[in-house]
Structures are given as structure tokens and as C-alpha cells.
Amino acid sequence: MQSKILEELRKESGGEDLDLSWLDAPAAERGLRVAPAKRGLTLEDISTSSYGDIPAGTRNQSGRMRGAGARSDAQNMSTHWNTKAASWSESAMLLYEEAVQRQWSSATDIPWAEMPELPDELELAMSQLCTFLTQVEFIAGDVPGKYAPNISGEYFEIGLFLASQIMDEARHLDVFRKRALANGIGLLQAGPGALGLLLAQDLTEVASTLHLVGEGFVQSMFRMGEMFAQSEVDKRMFRLSAQDESRHVAFGVMHMKYVMETQPERRDEIHTYLDRMEGNLGIGSTQAGLTGGGDTGEALAILLGGGTSEPQLREGYMKLLSIRKRQVNEYMHRLEVVGLGDRRQRMNPMMAMLLDPPRN
């Protein structure tokens, strides 16, 4: 800062008590002039110069944002994780910006007024499926939220992405609830739920259990929504939800990839989380199983087959099996991407039997 300007400010009437040392010797880098590009002014654009230096480790416990000037008397929160590997995902900035651009409204972006009358058995089945979905969707908001207070301002982009995921999950709870209530049936039988996901003790466990398995399986199901959606209303609902889930899964995949690259010693530990999710520890109900079994499974089979006659149910269960097969193979693909291809040899046999042969 030009000392002449500072001198003049201090000499002004009332300026005698101004310190202005924050102007004289700025504690943070200055001179940034980041301009918007094709996609506007994005987080990636401003992650530049020293503001783009994401530290591998940090002692910043004060709430200071990355790049801001530090105060020696700043309060200490004492709860922030001190490594990049604890939360980082290379795709977080891109996915956050995409989430902001692709928000949708369950109130106005679904053509509710065009909802057709469905045969009772199909409407009941759709309401049952949506009862299940509205039950479990916001757990995927509670779980990442649990760890948001641990994310230091050095890695704030992760916190922003998690906020976008929470927003998405709120919309999913909302849209599936509305769908169950839209056509005269209402909510039906609740299940045991997905609270087990809240057992995760850090974000890597969240990425393993929620993103790689839970949301991954739901994403595969939503992407095949054409098979069980009974109208344009339902197709649009599943299509928009699948788009959101893709971001969440991508975040988790990129976090796991980073962890496997920087902390390979965690491999066996991570396998134990997958063991739990796949049901290898003897716990009956897993997130993976929830999307294909019990009341939800029967409702899906009715929707997939188009009714409750024996031939329809047979067709429905066959299609459900093909969804399950797709879920398991896409799960295996995610594992290969993150560097956990050896899961193929450790996978629960009930799931492994659905795997396609490995691609060489």
C-alpha cells in the first residue's frame, strides 16, 4: 500500500486513532484479479496463486479460511482434522459448482399435473418404493453433516460440496414423499432404515460406506428408473435424482482414490468397512441389500413386471435381478477406479456371483 495514502488518512480529521497496519503490511497475498471464464467465476478459477495451495497438513484450528491473514490471538476450535487426506476430493470444486448450476425444484420441475391414474397395485407399489426412498434419502445428508465441523477452512471446498449434497438429499426426501402423497395412496410401510450409515467414524469411512456402496447402489437403481417408472412424472423424478446421486458418488470415488494414493496403508481397514456393508460380518441388513430386498424388493418387482400375476412377477423379479447385477458391477467398477480392484476376491459370494468377468 502506498505509504502516502496511509499518511494522508492518518492526518485526516478523525484519522488519528487509525492503525492501518493491516493495509500497510497485508497478511494475505494481494494482487489477485481473477476474471470469469466460460462457466462464470468458479471455485477452480479462484483457487490460484497462493490461494490454490492446498496444504497436505495444517495446524489451523482457528476457523481461518485458506489464504486469509492470521491473528495470533484467534480462538482455537480444536476439532478440525489436520490432514488433507482426511477429507480431500480432487473433484469437490467442480462438483460443487455443478451442483449449484443443476439445482431443481420438486415443486415445479416435476410435471405433477400430468400424473396419470395407475392401476391400484402399481400405485401401491410406487408409494411403497417412495416410502422406502423418503425414509433413507436424508440419512445421506445427516452422515456427511456429522463431519462438516471437522473440516478446516484450509479445505473449505469440501465443506461446500457436503452442503450441496445435504441440499440434494433434502430434495430427495421431499420429492419421494410428495410422490407417495400425490396420487391418493400416501405413505406405506416404513422399513428398518439406514441409520447404520451414521456409524461411520471419519469421512473415509463415509466415502466407503455411503458413497461407494449406499449411494452407488441407489444411483444404479435410479439410472434404471425407466424400467420401473410408470409415467413421465416418475421418469423425470428418477432422472433428476440420479443426476444428483452421480455427483455424490463421484465425490466419494475421488476421495477414496486420493486416500488410496496417499495412504495405501489403509487398504485393509477400508476393506473391513466394505465387509460390513456387503454383509460379511453377519449383520443381516445392509445398505446394499436394502435397495433390492424385502418390501422394497416386492414393490420393485411389481413395478418392473407391470402387475401381480405370476408371469408379471416372474418378469419383475428377473428385471430386478438385472438391476441388482448392474448395481454390483458398477460397484466393482468404482472399486477398480479407486484402486481397490482386489475387492473382487473378497466380495460377499452372494454379490460376487453377479459379477461379470474381469476386463483385461
Place this chain on the structure above:
Amino acid sequence: MAETETPDQEAAAAPPQFPLPPLDMSWAKVPTERPPKPVIGPEGFTLKLADAGAYAWAPDHWPYENDTPRGSHPSTDMGLAAPYTIYDKLEVWADNAADLYELAIREQWKPATEISWGTIEPLPDHIEASIDQIVSNISEQAYNSNQVLMGWLKEISYGYHEVKLYLATQVFDHARHVEAFRKRALSNGGGLGVQTPGFFNRTVYASFKFTELIVYMNIIRTSFLLALCEQGNKIGRSQADRQLFDRTANDLRRHMAYGIEHLRHYLLMGNDTKRRNVRTWLERGEIMMAADLKRDKPLREATILALGDTVQKGKAALLELRQAQLLKYTRALEAATYTGHDKYVTQSLREACDTP
């Protein structure tokens, strides 16, 4: 965009025969309410429209220790008991939560593309640095609100889904405030300023109760930030600056509306102990806000320089701002039925606002 797919070939390749599980459909016979078919209005199929009849009824105490949706038939297998700590309506409810949720979605904005970043023109260094200091402060406060509020979602049971949904929008608003103001600081030849002293951040962080958090965040902090943003046309020098402050102010009004309505519910439905709790939280929050204001020399001086053509005018404008912030705060409390507090504002906050 992830498109839905129809893997007919896979279905055709699936095993042709297997024993069918017997048709059960007990889930279709559960005694839940059959809602009327909604008539979709101009604002679409809103949450309030969907939650008709008994589905709208949020009980004073939620009895289910899992994620059972309100209005569904609870499972006999409830699985693991949840770690939620909030099962009483008193602790989270606001009658306007469902409406605020839908409003927030309608009013969402996109900092990357809906702010006219190209309108920002070079400013004298000390003015640019002052604006940067102010927006850095807002960004840091928003991140604090963002991360602390996210952490509280897991405490709230599923009987009050309107509140959880509304809070998700507030979390997302805070995220956009973090990025939007950071982008502003880095876009015009400047950079971030100095961090806050953090007294108030830490107070938000350390809240024991949800209503306590809302008093700090949605009443005290939001009053001060909203009054600041409402003077954004004096601070900002460009269309982009004014858009930033205007849109943030619009979000903050929703946050304040939830805070006021929740506090009103807490005071009206609670007993004297609850009123005493509020008094204690207000006192604590005011002292910590005052500590930040008094010790944050860079923010004080930046506000003076940004608000006035001269130091004298800047100081007068700062006094005006602090008075507006204090008034916004005490009026919010009035609206929440916590009346007459303007006479009992702690000495430290009064000083911070009277002699800034």
C-alpha cells in the same frame, strides 16, 4: 447428466427360471391415511400441499428412534436406535419451515453465473482492500454457520422433516455466501483480509442446545449481517457488489424468519426455564459479538474507509451501521415475543454499537 437406461439385453440374459417368492403385499394393507389428490397451484406441488390431513401433524414428541417418515406405518424391526438427541417439537419447530423451504428453493442463486463479475472496475488500493476485508469477514462467518449447522442435522429426529429440509436450504445458502464473497475478494486486484478474532465463531461452535445455536446464528449474527448487507449499496462500488449484498440479504431474511418463528415457538410453548435460557444465551451471544467488534481493528477501519469519502464521514456511517444492526437485533427479538430487550442489551454490546 446421468440418463436413465433400459438394459433389456441384460434382462433377457438373466436366468430364465427360479422359484418365485410368495406374493406378500402386507405393506399395501397397512393402516396409513389415504390423502386427497392435490390440486397443483401456481407455486407447484409444495410441501404444505403434499402434507395434507394427518400428514401435516407434527407431534409434540416424536416417538420413533429411527428414520421412520412421519405418516408411514412404523416397522416392527426398527433396527439400531438412532443417535438423535432432539425428539421434542419445542426444540426445533417453526410454523413457517415448510414455506421457507420452498421459498429458499425458488430463490436460489448461482454466484458463478448470476453475479455480473465483469462490472467490477479497479478501485483505489485502500478502498479495494477495505471491501476485501469486509467480504472476507462475511465469508468466514458464513463458513462457520455452514459447518456448525451441518453438524446439527444428525441431532434432529425425523418427526420434524420440514425443519430438517429448511435447514438444508440454510446450509446451502451459507455455502454460496462463503464462495461468493471469497470470489469477490479475489476478483479485483486484492485478496483476502485478516481473519476474525473468532469469539462469536467459537460461541456458535460450542452451543449446547439447538435453540441456543439458532439464537446466536439466526438472531444475533443474522441481524448484524443483514443490516450490513442492507447497506451494501454504500459499501459496494459496482453492480456486482450490489447484487452480492442484495441476494445475500434476501437469503438472510429467510434465516431470520426461521429464527424468529422458532424462538417464538420456544418461548410460547416453553416454561419460565426456557425464557431464562434465552436470556442467558442472549447475554453470552452479545458479549461475544461485542468482543469481536471491539477487537477487530482491520474490520472497523475497513468499514470506515469503505463507507465514507472521508474518515469523519466513515466514522459517522459506521456508527449509523452499528445502530442499525442493534435495532435489527432487538426488533427481531420483539417479533419473537421476547419484548423490551432494547433496555437490557449488555453493556459491552451497547458500547460496541454506541462508540464503534
